[in-house]
Amino acid sequence: MFSDSPNNPSASPPECWTAREAELLAVTLRLLQTHGYDRLTVEAVASEAKASKATMYRRWPSKADLVLAAFIHGTKESAVAPRTGSLRGDLLAIGASVCQSLREHTSTMRAVLNEMSHSSALSAAMQDNFVHHRNVLMNEVLCEAVERGEIDAGVINPEIWDTLPGYLVFRSMVADRPPTEETVSMLVDEVLLPSLQRTRS
């Protein structure tokens, strides 16, 4: 499905699209949200953007590549560390940010997910561009909380520190019960903080 370049797996694409390319990706994103992956056709994107299929395929060798690029393009601007000054504030900020991303890109993410099974490149890209960013954020926030003395360093467990974004993603993508601000605050106050603030066993 994807155009893997096995000889060059780690070569990250330029990802610095020209204005025209950004426009193509924007159209892709819009149609993707409107119609979903299966009903999205490269031809429709090209037609909508007054481009030709050759132009599309010159940049993104397959439909899946195009969708991935569109997804990355549409999500890369978020994910900046909140720095609210308190662990609770940071967690709430991260939760709000994740909720925002999810609201806009649920359909796209589902499409990308569907293709991850077949493309290690896509899977990796998804990790790097969405999951990993949130992880880094969580890590930063927790480390700062340690520095501030809010929590003990020992309670930070890489295996599960992304419970917050993870659960929110689940709620939005799988459970069809999109998370609200209240969801975030409950998760933070009733699950995460009690867990993080317990005395180390």
Add this chain to the structure above:
Amino acid sequence: MFSDSPNNPSASPPECWTAREAELLAVTLRLLQTHGYDRLTVEAVASEAKASKATMYRRWPSKADLVLAAFIHGTKESAVAPRTGSLRGDLLAIGASVCQSLREHTSTMRAVLNEMSHSSALSAAMQDNFVHHRNVLMNEVLCEAVERGEIDAGVINPEIWDTLPGYLVFRSMVADRPPTEETVSMLVDEVLLPSLQRTRS
């Protein structure tokens, strides 16, 4: 994509397939896990099962309907309450069960997810047949723990009580970091139990 009957959205399909139909769904499931949604062809399923395309389409009006039916068929038998006697044991059992389901049906679930955007019927079916079952399980387990006096009734919050299955699903489907037994035990011991056993605020 799906054959919605808009006038009758809540009519649940019979879902009591004959042996032959179960066989067709089993073949579908196998090919789905092997090749993924996009590369799955109805003709291949029919051919593999020595059936004809007409037979497939008579039952499931489209490829997406077929995949949904196969998913439901493949996941509906699990999800029985564990009854280990302790909250921790129950939670670990649920976690293990979810992990098992996920290992087998990741690709299928991704395909179904992808289509949920466009079909309320599919979305509802997914909720009923996968998410809701786990929720009911969690609820039962927690209620029993309350009866046993292990936890306070007040800490049970419907908004977030499916954090356990939710996060596991996220790990498997989105984060491409499939959960292990260790993941489950950490989540239970370091997050859920501390949260549930805290004194009510």
Add this chain to the structure above:
Amino acid sequence: MFSDSPNNPSASPPECWTAREAELLAVTLRLLQTHGYDRLTVEAVASEAKASKATMYRRWPSKADLVLAAFIHGTKESAVAPRTGSLRGDLLAIGASVCQSLREHTSTMRAVLNEMSHSSALSAAMQDNFVHHRNVLMNEVLCEAVERGEIDAGVINPEIWDTLPGYLVFRSMVADRPPTEETVSMLVDEVLLPSLQRTRS
């Protein structure tokens, strides 16, 4: 296409249909004239006649057999020697009779023609049941004319004595210029009679 029984090519079918079977053939004939061979479906015939497909196929092993039987059934009643008392009258009567048959069964004949390429049985049946009957008629009429002394026996040429019906068939089936009574009289008066009444070379 046809159910040839190669070991038994000359076995003529019973052709003595029951009332029910005649009804089925009548329905076939009607649908054939309405929709043509390609658009005729055995299922439609069965449905129209409140019969089942099995009933149809039990009698006529294929669609082509059915159509052939319907054609024979619909044309076998005509073709009786005219005996008008004069060669000219007989020829005009034959011409009129052929025109009548053609008007009713053009579509059917075309359908049967189309299948003749693939079935010697059908081809033979067409010869026996349509072409040959007209030939016998022509022969009788000409012989009687010889007996009456209207023409010389030597001018009767088996190779071409069916020019009259042959040309009329051509006009109706191929040339899409259906023959009229005038066509017949012109052919008789300006071509056939001059040819038949010439002195033997």
Add this chain to the structure above:
Amino acid sequence: MFSDSPNNPSASPPECWTAREAELLAVTLRLLQTHGYDRLTVEAVASEAKASKATMYRRWPSKADLVLAAFIHGTKESAVAPRTGSLRGDLLAIGASVCQSLREHTSTMRAVLNEMSHSSALSAAMQDNFVHHRNVLMNEVLCEAVERGEIDAGVINPEIWDTLPGYLVFRSMVADRPPTEETVSMLVDEVLLPSLQRTRS
């Protein structure tokens, strides 16, 4: 069956096919002669010609259109006025030419005939491209004979002047008794010439 454009029934198609298109039609014609209309599949034509179904359907919107085009393509090159110098020679030449066409295209013509019932376009095309050409030929030949003084202008009757090709077609397509050279000479010598050379009544 056919793609009639009812608003534009008399618009003759370009009929100036490219080399590639001629090749596709040639393959069609060959398979048609080999297997007949019913057993001809568009996919087989495409496969044989290393083309795709889309390419076929882009040009000829249905199987019937394809067959018609192939028939026209395969028969349009013949039918040139013979000019042997005598009426008898011309008639024999026309007869031979018709016999030749029929030998090659019997199956195709039967298929086209079968479809004429449902498509005025096809019917018209058949007239223009096969029947009419022979008629024009006959007319030319007869007029030249008049100029040469061989026959009287009055004996030429448009209603029946195509008796020669008509009867030959009947013999080949309907009577399953393909005309031979002898058939032609008998028809010419014993029927047509006596008729044409008679003194006007």
Add this chain to the structure above:
DNA sequence: TCATAAGCGAGACGGTACGTCGTGTCTTACG
């Protein structure tokens, strides 16, 4: 200033899956 090239739109192409429909066989249940 013009030509040579590079990128573009348009869209035909080979391929392949879709979903529909008709044939001819078969089974089931009714009378």
Add this chain to the structure above:
DNA sequence: CGTAAGACACGACGTACCGTCTCGCTTATGA
């Protein structure tokens, strides 16, 4: 037992999309 009803395997139909490819046409530089 024959029949009506209709499921079934098979396979062709005609449609749509993917990814490749050729065309001209426009620009944008280099002589």
